[in-house]
Amino acid sequence: MNQDSFKDISNKDLKIGVFLCRCGGNISDTVDMEKLRSSVDAEMVEEFENLCSINGRKIIRDSIIQKDLDRVVVAACSPITHEKTFQKYVNPLNPYLLEMANIREQCSWVNPDVETATEKAISLVNASIEKVKYAQPLDPVLRKTTKSAAVIGGGISGISASLSLARQGIKTCLIEEQPTIGGAMVKVGKLFSPEKLAEECAMCLLNPLVNEAVEHKNIRIMTNTTLKAAERRSGNFHLLIESKPRKVIEDRCISCGKCAEVCPVEVKDSWNEEMTFRKAIYKPFAQAVPDVYTIDLENCKNCGKCQEICRMNAIDLDMEGEVIPMTVGSVVIATGHKTFDMNKRPEYSYGHHEDIVTQMELARIMGVNGPTKGKLLKPSNNKIPERVVMVQCVGSRDEKPGGRKYCSKVCCMVAIKHANVIKQHYPNTDVIICYTDMRTPGMYEKYFKYAQSNGVRLIRGRPGEVAEKDGIFTVRLEDTLSREPLEIEADLVVLSTAMEPSDGTINVSGLLDVGLTEELFVKEKHSKIKPVATEVEGVYVCGTAQGPKDITDSIVQANAAAAKISELINGGVELEPFVASIDPSKCTLCKKCIDICKYKAAYIQDGILTVDPISCTGCGACIWECENNAIEIMGQTDEQIIATIDGMLKDKKPDENRIIAFLDSVGYVSADNIGINKITVPSSVRIIKIPSMNRIMPKHILHAFKMGADGIIMGEYPYNPMYSRTKEKIAGLKEVLVKNNINPDKLAFYKVYIPYFRGLANKFKEFDGEIKCLDTT
Amino acid sequence: MKTIKLKKESVQLVKDVLKDIKASPDLGIYKCVQCGMCTSVCPGARQTDYDPRDMIRRVLEDDETVIDNDNIWNCFSCYTCNSVCPCGNNASEINQILRQMSIDKGEGMKKIVSFTAYGDSFMELGVGSIPSNFFDVMVKDIGPGYMDLKINIEDIRTDLGLGSYILPEKAIDEVESILDNSGFKDRLKKIKRCK
Numbered sequence: 001m002n003q004d005s006f007k008d009i010s011n012k013d014l015k016i017g018v019f020l021c022r023c024g025g026n027i028s029d030t031v032d033m034e035k036l037r038s039s040v041d042a043e044m045v046e047e048f049e050n051l052c053s054i055n056g057r058k059i060i061r062d063s064i065i066q067k068d069l070d071r072v073v074v075a076a077c078s079p080i081t082h083e084k085t086f087q088k089y090v091n092p093l094n095p096y097l098l099e100m101a102n103i104r105e106q107c108s109w110v111n112p113d114v115e116t117a118t119e120k121a122i123s124l125v126n127a128s129i130e131k132v133k134y135a136q137p138l139d140p141v142l143r144k145t146t147k148s149a150a151v152i153g154g155g156i157s158g159i160s161a162s163l164s165l166a167r168q169g170i171k172t173c174l175i176e177e178q179p180t181i182g183g184a185m186v187k188v189g190k191l192f193s194p195e196k197l198a199e200e201c202a203m204c205l206l207n208p209l210v211n212e213a214v215e216h217k218n219i220r221i222m223t224n225t226t227l228k229a230a231e232r233r234s235g236n237f238h239l240l241i242e243s244k245p246r247k248v249i250e251d252r253c254i255s256c257g258k259c260a261e262v263c264p265v266e267v268k269d270s271w272n273e274e275m276t277f278r279k280a281i282y283k284p285f286a287q288a289v290p291d292v293y294t295i296d297l298e299n300c301k302n303c304g305k306c307q308e309i310c311r312m313n314a315i316d317l318d319m320e321g322e323v324i325p326m327t328v329g330s331v332v333i334a335t336g337h338k339t340f341d342m343n344k345r346p347e348y349s350y351g352h353h354e355d356i357v358t359q360m361e362l363a364r365i366m367g368v369n370g371p372t373k374g375k376l377l378k379p380s381n382n383k384i385p386e387r388v389v390m391v392q393c394v395g396s397r398d399e400k401p402g403g404r405k406y407c408s409k410v411c412c413m414v415a416i417k418h419a420n421v422i423k424q425h426y427p428n429t430d431v432i433i434c435y436t437d438m439r440t441p442g443m444y445e446k447y448f449k450y451a452q453s454n455g456v457r458l459i460r461g462r463p464g465e466v467a468e469k470d471g472i473f474t475v476r477l478e479d480t481l482s483r484e485p486l487e488i489e490a491d492l493v494v495l496s497t498a499m500e501p502s503d504g505t506i507n508v509s510g511l512l513d514v515g516l517t518e519e520l521f522v523k524e525k526h527s528k529i530k531p532v533a534t535e536v537e538g539v540y541v542c543g544t545a546q547g548p549k550d551i552t553d554s555i556v557q558a559n560a561a562a563a564k565i566s567e568l569i570n571g572g573v574e575l576e577p578f579v580a581s582i583d584p585s586k587c588t589l590c591k592k593c594i595d596i597c598k599y600k601a602a603y604i605q606d607g608i609l610t611v612d613p614i615s616c617t618g619c620g621a622c623i624w625e626c627e628n629n630a631i632e633i634m635g636q637t638d639e640q641i642i643a644t645i646d647g648m649l650k651d652k653k654p655d656e657n658r659i660i661a662f663l664d665s666v667g668y669v670s671a672d673n674i675g676i677n678k679i680t681v682p683s684s685v686r687i688i689k690i691p692s693m694n695r696i697m698p699k700h701i702l703h704a705f706k707m708g709a710d711g712i713i714m715g716e717y718p719y720n721p722m723y724s725r726t727k728e729k730i731a732g733l734k735e736v737l738v739k740n741n742i743n744p745d746k747l748a749f750y751k752v753y754i755p756y757f758r759g760l761a762n763k764f765k766e767f768d769g770e771i772k773c774l775d776t777t
Numbered sequence: 778m779k780t781i782k783l784k785k786e787s788v789q790l791v792k793d794v795l796k797d798i799k800a801s802p803d804l805g806i807y808k809c810v811q812c813g814m815c816t817s818v819c820p821g822a823r824q825t826d827y828d829p830r831d832m833i834r835r836v837l838e839d840d841e842t843v844i845d846n847d848n849i850w851n852c853f854s855c856y857t858c859n860s861v862c863p864c865g866n867n868a869s870e871i872n873q874i875l876r877q878m879s880i881d882k883g884e885g886m887k888k889i890v891s892f893t894a895y896g897d898s899f900m901e902l903g904v905g906s907i908p909s910n911f912f913d914v915m916v917k918d919i920g921p922g923y924m925d926l927k928i929n930i931e932d933i934r935t936d937l938g939l940g941s942y943i944l945p946e947k948a949i950d951e952v953e954s955i956l957d958n959s960g961f962k963d964r965l966k967k968i969k970r971c972k
Contacts, residue, residue, distance in 0.1 A: 347818075347861065393812075398863040399805070436812040462812035464861045478813030478822070478830060485822050 017069040020047040021076035030108035032118040071132040075101035094137035101128040105675030116683035127647030134639040141613040144572040146329035155183020157543025157554045158334035164562030166218035179294035189367035192417040194443035232600030245319040247295035252314035259306035273361040276371040330565040335504035337544035340395030340497040344402040354379040385492035387430040395498035404498040409548040411496035423454040499548040532561040578635040579616035586630035593622035598721040620695030648686040649707040657684040659711040666717035667752035682768035698736040711771040715752040805865030815858035827851035829868035886971040896965040903949040
């Protein structure tokens with residue numbers, strides 16, 4: 001029906017109906033409605049009270065039918081408020097054959113003077129009339145994605161996300177770089193919980209989950225593999241997964257361990273934080289999944305002894321790695337964290353003495369499957385320590401070079417956990433935690449009190465140095481509560497090191513074009529309303545890849561990410577059709593648009609350049625790259641932009657100043673807020689909403705100046721993935737102006753933010769003043 | 778008992794410190810969390826009652842008596858506090874600003890009288906050199922070899938193939954002229970009067 005209503009007639013013959021809303025005086029008290037009505041040229045121009053009411057629907061529909069209208073302009077409030085309403089009211093016309101003129105928020109509410117407000121309203125309505133002439137009937141984009149997902153990272157977050165997806169019937173591939181899944185959680189041994197005082201066994205909690213993942217028909221676990229490349233296509237992701245050769249045939253290995261017995265190569269065991277040794281053929285720990293041995297390619301000398309002894313013929317020293325392509329609907333980044341590099345803080349003497357360890361090393365020492373089978377023994381001499389001193393905030397809350405400015409969030413609880421475990425088993429060992437602030441929010445406070453009642457000592461001060469003499473350590477700090485410098489003697493020092501983004505987190509985000517925070521964790525789309533989404537639609541994040549957090553929070557996020565993927569698969573998404581459209585007859589497949597698009601929206605399918613409407617934001621950066629003019633943005637075509645500019649500048653008086661302000665959606669809302677707060681702005685400013693400043697090209701700017709614009713403002717929200725391009729573009733546009741003998745100061749660029757509408761209003765005022773000065777000089 | 782009154786009193790000291798010409802533009806005094814890391818590494822704090830953390834606290838709490846406190850003169854300006862501070866603060870720098878405030882008030886003048894001999898050395902020789910009034914202390918710290926070095930310096934330098942360290946008369950005059958015109962000479966006189 002929508003398609004049928006579009007008549008292929010020339011723009012001049014189009015019958016346009018203009019509906020003016022008085023808005024209960026909000027508009028008509030300031031704008032001279034009679035003058036507005038008589039100044040506008042259209043098939044029909046009528047004014048009404050409260051067009052948004054149900055009565056308005058009848059008025060608009062009846063007029064369309066009776067007057068056989070082809071297009072509709074509604075001059076009323078902001079389209080942010082009521083565009084959706086009026087899109088419904090113009091039925092039987094296609095909803096996209098409607099254009100709104102914002103004569104309330106951006107006219108009557110910001111220009112109290114009747115004469116100038118009326119002049120401005122006329123030009124806003126004219127702009128909408130000109131633009132609507134080029135409107136095309138469009139349909140909203142409805143998309144569903146493939147019922148499959150890839151989860152990158154096989155720690156607790158990745159395992160939890162995979163299980164939730166699999167249980168919802170979504171085929172899931174769990175990709176893990178290490179030979180076994182389980183991540184950091186299997187190494188820490190004991191876990192703290194929000195409600196309980198008892199420490200839980202990590203392996204006991206994790207094993208059932210791992211077993212379910214292994215057994216689940218919807219989960220494919222791929223260990224020893226990494227993501228090598230990623231491409232976005234029509235809502236799906238084409239991934240290339242590289243697997244390292246295990247050199248052990250998984251189906252044959254019965255994990256008897258004979259191979260490791262005969263292997264002559266001994267290397268430090270990273271699973272035990274390098275405190276023990278393992279062979280070059282190894283299984284990280286007894287309960288490892290998959291339950292098979294792996295050859296460490298870096299250290300294996302290819303002597304063949306393992307091959308000789310293996311009765312299952314499971315060892316294949318010639319095994320080669322492979323690259324596996326796969327297509328999935330969504331991706332979860334669960335690539336976790338690493339711990340702070342202690343080489344950056346030599347003042348704590350880490351690495352010089354065996355008995356200065358990190359919390360993770362202490363966890364291994366106290367782990368029943370660790371180097372001492374769970375006994376708290378000092379690495380140097382296998383004796384029980386007399387005093388353990390823990391140093392908090394090592395590398396965290398640290399503004400020094402290489403430090404992490406943030407709080408790593410878990411270290412206070414980790415230190416208390418280890419202190420409690422020590423106190424339970426070794427009551428004679430003194431435990432002192434040196435802290436700046438103990439952070440045990442919510443239910444964790446109970447566990448903190450428990451530590452105090454166990455006799456764990458807390459001293460408020462941040463140690464600056466750990467020195468050693470004759471096997472005894474001196475931890476130097478100031479007891480800031482008693483206000484005296486203090487030296488604590490200790491025979492085991494434990495450093496609570498910061499959580500940092502893992503290399504995998506940084507690499508995978510780069511491959512998927514997902515934005516990172518200043519600290520290089522994966523950036524969420526919005527920390528409150530879109531907490532597990534990333535800037536790339538269909539890519540989600542959970543666990544410590546997103547920021548420091550404990551296991552409880554990681555699992556919550558993992559389940560949230562799975563739920564969001566389920567939403568995408570089951571509900572699909574309905575999107576505005578304002579995306580890039582390609583003319584295949586002009587496209588030469590040069591791929592420049594593909595290279596520039598940070599949203600990964602463009603791709604080639606069956607020899608045709610295609611745009612994924614889910615990913616495309618209609619920003620228009622690709623248009624600049626296209627030498628053959630093969631790209632248009634629906635709803636923002638060149639004709640529409642030029643027509644809008646023409647309308648805005650129509651009937652400009654010789655003594656009048658008009659400034660065109662191109663604002664992105666954030667800037668437009670900010671400008672509406674100026675009106676809502678009734679802040680007066682210069683009447684010269686005429687706002688045109690554009691998805692991104694990347695859409696504005698030299699021809700638009702030059703056309704605006706040619707048609708009489710006195711100045712041009714461009715405003716964009718800086719936290720969008722294409723912003724870096726925008727900044728380059730502005731410099732280019734200014735050069736173009738210089739070449740055309742136009743003062744480049746007549747073009748201004750501002751960062752816009754929704755809450756800083758007062759700042760934007762001031763910019764309008766300042767720029768208006770500057771333009772007036774430029775004109776007189 | 779101390780009361781933080783509802784009616785806000787203007788906190789001036791920390792603002793004065795930040796406005797001081799010596800204060801780095803990114804001086805992180807407001808970000809101090811009183812962790813005591815500065816004090817933990819401070820050699821002055823180990824030997825005396827000087828406590829850089831407490832000095833910062835007093836500045837933040839607008840306690841102007843910190844300027845008159847003798848302990849601020851126990852900082853060695855070794856900057857170790859600055860090298861470890863996790864908050865981007867610099868206790869050494871703040872110490873120097875407070876000392877200058879003390880000097881400006883007059884009280885601090887007495888503390889630097891013994892250093893005026895350094896100034897004299899600049900005037901007389903054009904270079905800084907350890908003044909003779911410190912020789913006893915140097916001998917105590919380093920041993921009798923110090924005096925041998927002082928007495929035989931010319932010979933030792935010759936043996937090592939080094940030239941004379943005495944500046945030519947013309948250069949000394951130029952340095953003196955700079956010190957005179959920049960007000961250094963007057964300042965030196967003023968400080969000496971405190972003796």
